[in-house]
Amino acid sequence: MNILNFTVPPLLYYIVSGFHTFSPGHYHMSRHNTRVFDLLVVKQGCLYMSEGGLPFQVKAGQALLLRPDSHHFSTDSCKESTSYYWLHFQTVGDWNMTEDTTATFEKDNVKIENSLQSDEFDIRPFSLRLPQYTTLLQPSKMEELLSQLNQLVPNSHLSDTPFQQQLLFQEVIQQLSASLSHERPSPSKICAEQAASYLRSHFREHITAQQLGESLSFHPVYIARCMKKEYGCAPMEYLLHYRIQQSKLLLMQTSYTIARIAEEVGFNQAPYFSSSFIRIEGTTPREFRQRFS
Numbered sequence: 079m080n081i082l083n084f085t086v087p088p089l090l091y092y093i094v095s096g097f098h099t100f101s102p103g104h105y106h107m108s109r110h111n112t113r114v115f116d117l118l119v120v121k122q123g124c125l126y127m128s129e130g131g132l133p134f135q136v137k138a139g140q141a142l143l144l145r146p147d148s149h150h151f152s153t154d155s156c157k158e159s160t161s162y163y164w165l166h167f168q169t170v171g172d173w174n175m176t177e178d179t180t181a182t183f184e185k186d187n188v189k190i191e192n193s194l195q196s197d198e199f200d201i202r203p204f205s206l207r208l209p210q211y212t213t214l215l216q217p218s219k220m221e222e223l224l225s226q227l228n229q230l231v232p233n234s235h236l237s238d239t240p241f242q243q244q245l246l247f248q249e250v251i252q253q254l255s256a257s258l259s260h261e262r263p264s265p266s267k268i269c270a271e272q273a274a275s276y277l278r279s280h281f282r283e284h285i286t287a288q289q290l291g292e293s294l295s296f297h298p299v300y301i302a303r304c305m306k307k308e309y310g311c312a313p314m315e316y317l318l319h320y321r322i323q324q325s326k327l328l329l330m331q332t333s334y335t336i337a338r339i340a341e342e343v344g345f346n347q348a349p350y351f352s353s354s355f356i357r358i359e360g361t362t363p364r365e366f367r368q369r370f371s
Contacts, residue, residue, distance in 0.1 A: 080132075080210040081258075082143060085172040085203050090115075092247035094234075095165035095227045100125075100156045108151035114166040116144040117254070119220055123160025126153045136162075139217035141254060143210050145175070163224040167247065171203075175210065212257040220253045269294070270308035273301050277317045281324065282344045287313060321345065322358050329367040336363050 084090060093114055100106075106125055109116075118125060118136060125136040129150040136142045144150045146168070214220050227246050233239045263271075272294050277285065290313055291298035302312045309316055321343040328339045340351035355363050 079212075080175055080177055082145070082173060082175050082208045082210055084169055084206040084208070086206045087201060087203060088169065088171045089244075089248065090167050090169045090206075090251060092227075092243050093166040093168060095163065095224060095231070097161065097163050097224075097228055099159065099161040102158055103155050104160075105152035105155040106150075108149070110149045111147060112144075112166075113146050114168050115146055116150075117163075117165040117167070117250075118142045118144065119163040119165075119214070119217075119224060121161045121163065121221055123156055123158045123162075125156070125160060125162060127151070128153045134211050136211070140211070140213050141209075141220070141257075143208060143254070163221065163228075165224065165227070165247075165250065206251070206255065207258060208251070208254050209258055212254070214253065215257050216253060220250065223250050223253065266304045266307055269296055269301060269304040273305055273313055274309065274316060277313060278320055281317060281321050282342065284344070284346075285314075285317060317344075318354060319358060322355055325351070325355065325363065326359075326366065329363055330370050339363070 100123070106127060118127070119141045120136045120138050122138050124138075125134075125142070127134045127136060127142060127144075127150060129144055129148050133153050134142050223246055227243060227250070230239055230243050230246075234243065273290060273296075276290060276293055287298040287302070291301060294301065296304075298313075305311065305313050305316060311319070325339050325343045328334055328342060332339075334342065336352065337348040340348040343351075345351035345354070352363055355361075355366070359366060
């Protein structure tokens with residue numbers, strides 16, 4: 079399955095949409111370099127399409143996402159009355175296409191250096207994954223959203239309409255993305271995410287590798303291997319970075335003493351907190367707080 083990966087933010091933005099019906103014998107036009115993404119959602123019948131050398135039979139309840147930089151065309155005429163919604167959108171952000179359903183941008187790697195060490199006010203991009211060709215989980219919901227978008231087209235010149243269209247479009251994108259949600263993540267990813275959730279929920283407490291393993295019913299060595307693969311670090315290192323991240327929020331938002339903040343985020347000793355903070359942030363907790371004074 080081909081997956082289109084978009085860096086978000088910025089959000090994808092809606093351009094225009096419509097609804098069309100082909101009689102038997104008619105077919106979709108051939109187009110080159112349209113400069114927009116073209117989403118086709120079939121309500122009835124079947125569209126016979128090709129893009130990038132790949133043929134697609136897009137039937138009722140299915141969707142096909144055509145790229146702006148490729149040549150797409152019909153491989154055959156419609157055999158029956160075929161009605162479909164079409165929607166054009168674009169992005170000013172980065173995007174690519176991969177064949178692996180688990181692949182994303184290098185930018186989106188959830189390694190600890192990216193996920194837990196950025197400043198609190200930094201924009202943190204993530205990858206939005208959309209299938210190029212899919213069977214929709216809720217085709218009726220998708221049709222309802224596209225119908226509402228089409229109803230707004232005559233009023234698109236009004237000042238408040240573009241925002242309404244954009245909101246509906248985001249729901250369309252959510253519906254398209256949801257068709258990937260039935261795919262079960264790997265056992266390694268499941269274990270790593272469960273461990274990360276546990277550590278985040280209990281970061282104020284004293285946690286050992288053995289306790290983590292007992293809580294999740296996984297061997298501590300297996301948990302460490304999974305977290306290393308998914309997050310680039312062992313559980314205790316992940317916990318340390320998360321505690322430092324939480325301490326930075328307290329340093330900015332409260333007047334607590336350094337000792338109290340250390341205690342609030344799970345450090346038994348203030349000196350160890352300060353030395354860990356310096357190692358990770360390159361500055362003392364006090365100096366960090368002074369940036370926002």
